[in-house]
Amino acid sequence: xxxxxxxxxxxAVTAQKKVVEQIAEATQPSISPADKEAIKxxxxxxxxxxxxxxxxxxKVPKLSKGSTPEQIAxxxxxxxxxxxxxxxxxxxxxxxxxDVAGFIRTTMKSEFKPGExxxxxxxxxxxxxxxxxxxxxxxxxxxxxxxxxxxxxxLLKLPQLxxxxxxxxxxxxxxxxxxxxNLIIDYMLDALP
Amino acid sequence: xxxxxxxxxxxxxxILFSYFNPTYCxxxxxxxxxxxxxxxxxxxxxxxxxxxKEGSVRxxxxxxxxxxxxxxxxxxxxxxxxxxxxxxxxxxMMGDNLxxxxxxxDYRKKFANVYQKxxxxxxxxxxxxxxxxxxxxxxxxxxxxxxxxxxxxTKGNVAFYALNSNYMDKKQLKWLEDELAKDTSAWKVTxxxxxxxxxxxxxGSDKQIRQVLEPLFVRYGVNLVLTGHDxxxxxxxxQKGIYYFVSGxxxxxxxxDVKQGxxxxxxxxxxxxxxxxxxVVGDQLYFQVISRTGQTVDAGVLPNQKKKK
Numbered sequence: 269x270x271x272x273x274x275x276x277x278x279x280a281v282t283a284q285k286k287v288v289e290q291i292a293e294a295t296q297p298s299i300s301p302a303d304k305e306a307i308k309x310x311x312x313x314x315x316x317x318x319x320x321x322x323x324x325x326x327k328v329p330k331l332s333k334g335s336t337p338e339q340i341a342x343x344x345x346x347x348x349x350x351x352x353x354x355x356x357x358x359x360x361x362x363x364x365x366x367d368v369a370g371f372i373r374t375t376m377k378s379e380f381k382p383g384e385x386x387x388x389x390x391x392x393x394x395x396x397x398x399x400x401x402x403x404x405x406x407x408x409x410x411x412x413x414x415x416x417x418x419x420x421x422x423l424l425k426l427p428q429l430x431x432x433x434x435x436x437x438x439x440x441x442x443x444x445x446x447x448x449x450n451l452i453i454d455y456m457l458d459a460l461p
Numbered sequence: 462x463x464x465x466x467x468x469x470x471x472x473x474x475x476i477l478f479s480y481f482n483p484t485y486c487x488x489x490x491x492x493x494x495x496x497x498x499x500x501x502x503x504x505x506x507x508x509x510x511x512x513x514k515e516g517s518v519r520x521x522x523x524x525x526x527x528x529x530x531x532x533x534x535x536x537x538x539x540x541x542x543x544x545x546x547x548x549x550x551x552x553x554m555m556g557d558n559l560x561x562x563x564x565x566x567d568y569r570k571k572f573a574n575v576y577q578k579x580x581x582x583x584x585x586x587x588x589x590x591x592x593x594x595x596x597x598x599x600x601x602x603x604x605x606x607x608x609x610x611x612x613x614x615t616k617g618n619v620a621f622y623a624l625n626s627n628y629m630d631k632k633q634l635k636w637l638e639d640e641l642a643k644d645t646s647a648w649k650v651t652x653x654x655x656x657x658x659x660x661x662x663x664x665g666s667d668k669q670i671r672q673v674l675e676p677l678f679v680r681y682g683v684n685l686v687l688t689g690h691d692x693x694x695x696x697x698x699x700q701k702g703i704y705y706f707v708s709g710x711x712x713x714x715x716x717x718d719v720k721q722g723x724x725x726x727x728x729x730x731x732x733x734x735x736x737x738x739x740x741v742v743g744d745q746l747y748f749q750v751i752s753r754t755g756q757t758v759d760a761g762v763l764p765n766q767k768k769k770k
């Protein structure tokens with residue numbers, strides 16, 4: 269069962285084995301060699317994005333661990349402007365190319381098995397506010413915002429991301445956002461079956 | 462001889478059971494039965510159910526606060542009143558620290574102005590992120606997150622883990638496991654936004670988050686789990702030996718949202734906003750839950766689970 273029951277851990281796991289590894293193994297989908305290659309290429313594209321944003325970030329005022337609201341606002345504004353300029357030519361599908369999009373859709377489909385959909389959909393589609401989120405690459409996620417919780421078991425199955433980038437659901441669509449400034453890096457339509 | 466040993470053992474188990482059974486927790490001053498909702502009396506009072514022992518770890522808990530409303534302010538005012546009697550050192554925030562926009566004015570209106578007097582008194586706030594919080598809150602000076610979405614700090618014999626339940630990815634889970642594995646603190650407390658157990662109608666138990674966190678909590682002896690998200694108060698019956706509280710009504714309220722007769726509930730309160738006070742004294746955890754108007758709606762003492770074994 270995906271959501272309503274505990275993850276079935278292998279019976280023979282030793283007490284020494286890390287719990288997270290056990291959970292990850294128990295939830296991991298089988299990945300074909302072609303998918304492995306697609307994931308590798310996707311991770312490389314994400315790395316390139318991170319490299320670009322780090323170089324842009326170096327040019328904007330830095331945030332300290334104890335910043336004021338004014339400093340946070342100034343950082344967000346400056347980093348959004350700089351990053352948008354640096355990625356002016358970004359187009360939908362630049363990161364979520366069809367090969368990895370296919371893997372992600374298949375993974376979603378297996379996660380959203382019949383009988384398990386209700387629970388996970390409740391998490392993914394649940395919203396308290398009704399602010400529309402326009403899907404536009406290189407535009408920020410709108411403010412006032414509400415972030416849908418990303419189901420933890422799904423995050424274990426999707427290609428892993430560096431801390432600078434996050435997956436997020438917007439309705440049935442999956443987006444990739446920058447952690448620090450909420451810029452939409454890319455999106456995938458109808459990722460949720 | 463064997464029979465005597467068995468009798469002694471049985472007696473010992475019975476004593477332990479009666480001591481650790483949740484009914485040991487006191488009921489509120491209204492005398493409401495366990496598991497029932499509490500209705501407010503007309504007059505607020507300031508009774509203290511905490512022992513105020515020297516050297517104890519004292520803290521408050523608030524959740525889902527950032528509305529900037531008069532009622533959020535009233536909760537903060539009552540906290541301040543109680544601090545005169547119970548000088549708590551710091552406050553844990555369960556997330557949804559700032560609803561809506563997050564401009565500099567919002568930080569003031571929904572947080573700094575509201576808790577100004579506590580901040581002036583050097584009370585530190587430690588925040589977790591909720592689904593309404595922009596991740597950059599982690600850099601805000603008064604949230605003491607040190608730029609981290611998840612982090613650990615200790616006070617006395619208690620270790621606190623703030624988690625980001627919006628995005629519980631492998632990196633965070635591995636960090637949590639590594640930290641818990643080497644943690645020798647007497648008390649391990651985690652706090653985050655989405656409740657693994659909740660009897661509220663609006664959100665209820667987050668089974669996704671429970672699925673990945675509960676095995677870690679059980680393996681590494683987490684004692685206490687504090688959450689918000691549902692805009693009510695609920696003390697959950699201990700689950701796999703772990704104490705769970707939902708405290709999501711520090712600035713928002715969903716009146717009547719707790720399902721009556723839920724098998725999870727030890728005590729619930731959904732008629733007004735609230736905050737919580739905790740005091741850790743050795744292997745005892747004392748708590749008191751106070752409504753916006755100053756009424757104690759739940760209180761009790763919970764033993765450290767290690768002592769149970």
